[in-house]
Amino acid sequence: MSSKMLKIAVLGGTGNIGEGMVLRLALQNLMAEGVKNEIIIGSRSKEAADEAAKQDLSELENCGFDTSRVNITGNTNLEAAKAAEIIILSLRFDHVIPLLHEIREAIENKIIITPVVPMVKEGDLFIYKPPEEGSAALAIQKNVPASTKVVAAFHNIPARKLKDIAKCKAVHHALVCGDDAEAKKLVIKLTEHMGCLRPLDGGPLKQANTMESLTPLLINLAKLNGLKDLGINFS
Amino acid sequence: MSSKMLKIAVLGGTGNIGEGMVLRLALQNLMAEGVKNEIIIGSRSKEAADEAAKQDLSELENCGFDTSRVNITGNTNLEAAKAAEIIILSLRFDHVIPLLHEIREAIENKIIITPVVPMVKEGDLFIYKPPEEGSAALAIQKNVPASTKVVAAFHNIPARKLKDIAKCKAVHHALVCGDDAEAKKLVIKLTEHMGCLRPLDGGPLKQANTMESLTPLLINLAKLNGLKDLGINFS
Numbered sequence: 520m521s522s523k524m525l526k527i528a529v530l531g532g533t534g535n536i537g538e539g540m541v542l543r544l545a546l547q548n549l550m551a552e553g554v555k556n557e558i559i560i561g562s563r564s565k566e567a568a569d570e571a572a573k574q575d576l577s578e579l580e581n582c583g584f585d586t587s588r589v590n591i592t593g594n595t596n597l598e599a600a601k602a603a604e605i606i607i608l609s610l611r612f613d614h615v616i617p618l619l620h621e622i623r624e625a626i627e628n629k630i631i632i633t634p635v636v637p638m639v640k641e642g643d644l645f646i647y648k649p650p651e652e653g654s655a656a657l658a659i660q661k662n663v664p665a666s667t668k669v670v671a672a673f674h675n676i677p678a679r680k681l682k683d684i685a686k687c688k689a690v691h692h693a694l695v696c697g698d699d700a701e702a703k704k705l706v707i708k709l710t711e712h713m714g715c716l717r718p719l720d721g722g723p724l725k726q727a728n729t730m731e732s733l734t735p736l737l738i739n740l741a742k743l744n745g746l747k748d749l750g751i752n753f754s
Numbered sequence: 755m756s757s758k759m760l761k762i763a764v765l766g767g768t769g770n771i772g773e774g775m776v777l778r779l780a781l782q783n784l785m786a787e788g789v790k791n792e793i794i795i796g797s798r799s800k801e802a803a804d805e806a807a808k809q810d811l812s813e814l815e816n817c818g819f820d821t822s823r824v825n826i827t828g829n830t831n832l833e834a835a836k837a838a839e840i841i842i843l844s845l846r847f848d849h850v851i852p853l854l855h856e857i858r859e860a861i862e863n864k865i866i867i868t869p870v871v872p873m874v875k876e877g878d879l880f881i882y883k884p885p886e887e888g889s890a891a892l893a894i895q896k897n898v899p900a901s902t903k904v905v906a907a908f909h910n911i912p913a914r915k916l917k918d919i920a921k922c923k924a925v926h927h928a929l930v931c932g933d934d935a936e937a938k939k940l941v942i943k944l945t946e947h948m949g950c951l952r953p954l955d956g957g958p959l960k961q962a963n964t965m966e967s968l969t970p971l972l973i974n975l976a977k978l979n980g981l982k983d984l985g986i987n988f989s
Contacts, residue, residue, distance in 0.1 A: 694975070720978040722974055736956075736961075740954055743957050753975055
């Protein structure tokens, strides 16, 4: 692969949303306008990450895509972060802050993308429960080096639609917010070519709390109204 | 008008959103399935409320509707609340709590609908700023008699689309939440016949904070992305 490829680590890439993200990013290599990339799946164990990478490549092949132009590998979270220019935190909120300290030296001057949503279940419904900083995004910003650019994105995408690269025809809005204009622009460009998403500028990182709180709302609305895999559109 | 008509007070019915709400409610009298109603616009001055009622009737006539089956009158907020079974608070949050104390005796055993959104402007963007209770809805519930049923609804409807009864073809989702099942059911029925809205059950009143926070989000997304009059749809 050429060194001009954008190197993207998907930490927690073995999970449900992580898998969808990896597939949708990998497919951009097959699109004329897509952002050409190499993906490194990160996990606590290199073996689990390797296995996920293999499965994702199989899934692409099974759907009939030419994987000769796709590069997906696995590694530990730290090695994945070291190798990448963009790091996506596809993890539960309670795992994120400890991980950021583990990988701190690997994320200087890089872009961190947070789709992280702090929420808890109360009875049948989910409640948004942000940390004292006001949002997961702001807590993450507080726990990374000053040179790291934090962008909040990909919170409100139903995992099943994201993973369904062969059949899903739904297109939902995806809100992107951040304080660094260049980093936000790059994430908006990545989002444009995810196949099922249309990006909207959500403003500065401070606005991430509303975006994060949409995730429990979508889950609750589905539950309360007998719907499923809800996404959001603004018009 | 028959005494079987549902009597609805729209306090702050002289404002932008209030006007749209009055028009959309009045039109239900002309729909086979609509909730038949009499509307009393409430305002600080009876004169302003009377004037708004006249203007709303003219608007309906100008759009070609038969107003002989429509009843819109004006009164002070207190008299409007006394006359009604359902009271819609179409007011700024900082005016709501003092008003609730003024009309306290008039709202025993009645349904209060809150579309109220506490927000402040910071720079170019709006920030959701809930009171310490967690949302305007919960603050309202704390300030009404125990017998009053509070339902949160109609937060996320662009005023211009709501008022445009002749031409607006957009249909957006409207979230309704509340703790009293019967009251919520009635508000969902009202919403179904608003012409531009499709109700979704948003759960208990505790969930109103997310709904309220969508309003500044919609305004900000429009501003940041060169769009206007945004509504929301879930699918």
